[in-house]
Amino acid sequence: MATVGMPTLASVLQQINLGVVLLDAEARVHFWNDFMAVNSGTRAETAVGQLLFELCPEVPELWIKKKLESVFTLENMAFSAWQQRPHLFDFAGSRPITGQAQKMFQNATFFPLREEGGAITLVCLALTDATDIAVQQLALAELNQLLQAEKDEQTRLIKRLEETQAQLLQSEKMAAIGQLAAGVAHEINNPVGFVNSNLGSLKGYFDEVFAVLTEYQTLIAAQGNPELDSAVQALNKKADVDFLTQDIAELIRESQGGLDRVKRIVVDLRDFSHVDSSEWNMADLHHGLDSTLNVIWNEIKYRVEIIKEYGDIPAVEAIGAQLNQVFMNLIINASHAVGEGGHIWLRTGTQDGEVFVEVRDDGCGIDPDNLNRLFEPFFTTKPVGKGTGLGLSLAYSIINKHHGRLTVDSVVGEGSRFTVWLPQRQPAAAAEADA
Ligand SMILES: Nc1ncnc2c1ncn2[C@@H]1O[C@H](COP(=O)(O)OP(=O)(O)O)[C@@H](O)[C@H]1O
Ligand SMILES: [Mg+2]
Missing domain, CATH: 3.30.450.20 (PAS domain)
Incomplete structure (x- = not known):
């Protein structure tokens, strides 16, 4: 209405x-x-x-x-x-x-x-x-986007922190091992020194004692006394003086050889650990490879054959001790991969102005799915206790610091090849800043 x-x-x-x-x-x-x-x-x-x-x-x-x-x-x-x-x-x-x-x-x-x-x-x-x-x-969406970006950034940061911590742990461990090795080398050096010198003296003294003995025998023989002669012969026979003369000289020679080996190991340990130098030097990579091999020899010698194919390479500007760590990690990985009776080839050379060190093995090879995860910290396919998954990530960051590259190719069942590529000289400022 x-x-x-x-x-x-x-x-x-x-x-x-x-x-x-x-x-x-x-x-x-x-x-x-x-x-x-x-x-x-x-x-x-x-x-x-x-x-x-x-x-x-x-x-x-x-x-x-x-x-x-x-x-x-x-x-x-x-x-x-x-x-x-x-x-x-x-x-x-x-x-x-x-x-x-x-x-x-x-x-x-x-x-x-x-x-x-x-x-x-x-x-x-x-x-x-x-x-x-x-x-x-719209304001909310924008805020969300900002938050997401911030979150991504944080995730990235956390990952970097984890990596850095992993590297720190590893390099701390290596530094500790290096220090221990250098300490042991130093401690061994003194006793080895005096044992060596004593052995030298001992050898001289024995020579003299034997000379005197021979002299005695000549003097006794000149006496023309058959009783005396046979007594001397009996004594000689009982003590087996001929054998003693030979064997003592032999024993001393062998001991000196053994001491030489100990001395070499001490030098290698020192070279390897380089505790006193984390500095950039012109490094002889063959020398580094050899001293690294000597240090890990015990772990690999019974199972693996090492084949050296060293080329003609110049010295490389590097932190020698760190490169040795890289070589060690690569060689030990290869030795794990090959098992009993395997082969590891160490090849060096130059290509397009870069120096390369190649560690190749005829081991189990690497699953293609794993290839791009190898360098991640903590990535390991080894059982707990055997692998830390830090070896390659550390190697990668060391090579990165040297402005080089670490490449890998592998065929499952045939073997793997890791190649370290290094520039001969570091870019000018980097050497000081990064050290
Ligand atoms: N030469 C190799 N042959 C086969 N697999 C390898 C080789 N080197 C590395 N790997 C693989 O890469 C993984 C990571 O290596 P690494 O970072 O040294 O850690 P870890 O040796 O402690 O496992 C290994 O667990 C292994 O699966
Ligand atoms: Mg390893």
Whole structure:
């Protein structure tokens, strides 16, 4: 029951805070409310009768026609959300909360209007202002992106920290071993020195004693006393003086040989550990390989044959002790891979100005899936207690520090080849800064 002064439904539609447009199948405007008029700057009198895409050129003609067609044929609603089409109409932002929202974000709903007879003649386009929500969501998305970036950065940092710690652990271990080796070498050096010198004296003294003995025998023989002669012969026979003379000399020679070996080992241990020098020098790689081999010889000599194929290479600017660690890790890995009766080839040479050291084995080879994980810290296929997974990662970082490369190729069941490539000289500043 209508009362006087009661607003009509049409006036509600006219004034509601929502865009309301009635369109026919051609997209011709039949109704244009205040919201549309205020925001577009086109009054209803002008708008009605015009084609929407001509009235508002920012609305794509094809797109709007498709929307209308679908509503007319399917007799159902259609939507356009701000996420897909943020600014269907080029309206200014109604609430510029932040500087970002220059334009109004809009959601649009298209719904069919049925005449009383049942036929659909018009479609209503209802347009809502989604600026507030859109701005908040966009800000959130941006924040999320920032957080994600930060998280990625943290993950990267943590990984680097882990690597660095692993390297620290390993190099600390190596330094400790180096120090121990150098200490032992030093301690052994003194006793070996005096035993060696004593042996030398002993040899001289024995020579003299034997000379005196011989002299005695000659003097006794000159006496022409058969009793004395046979007594001397009996004594000689009992003590087997001939044998003693020979064997004592032999024993002393052997002992001196043994001492020489001990001395060599001491020198190798010192060379290998180089505790006193973590400095850049011109390193003789063959020397490094040999002293490394001597140090690990015990671990490998009964199982593996080492074949040296040393080429003609120049000295290389390097921290010798660190390169020795690399060689040691590669050779020990190879010895693990070959097992009993295997072969390890150590080949050196130069190519395109780089010096290379190749450690090749005819061992088990490496699964292609593992090839690009080898240098990760803690990557190991060995049982707990045998492998730490640090050898190759340490080798990699040492070679990196030397501005070189560490490459690997391998065929499962045939063997593996690790190649250390080194520049002959370090880039000028690097040698000082990195040391
Ligand atoms: N010469 C090789 N032949 C076959 N596999 C190898 C060889 N060298 C390294 N690997 C593989 O790479 C892994 C990582 O080596 P490494 O970093 O030295 O750690 P670890 O020897 O402690 O396992 C080994 O567990 C092994 O699977
Ligand atoms: Mg190893």
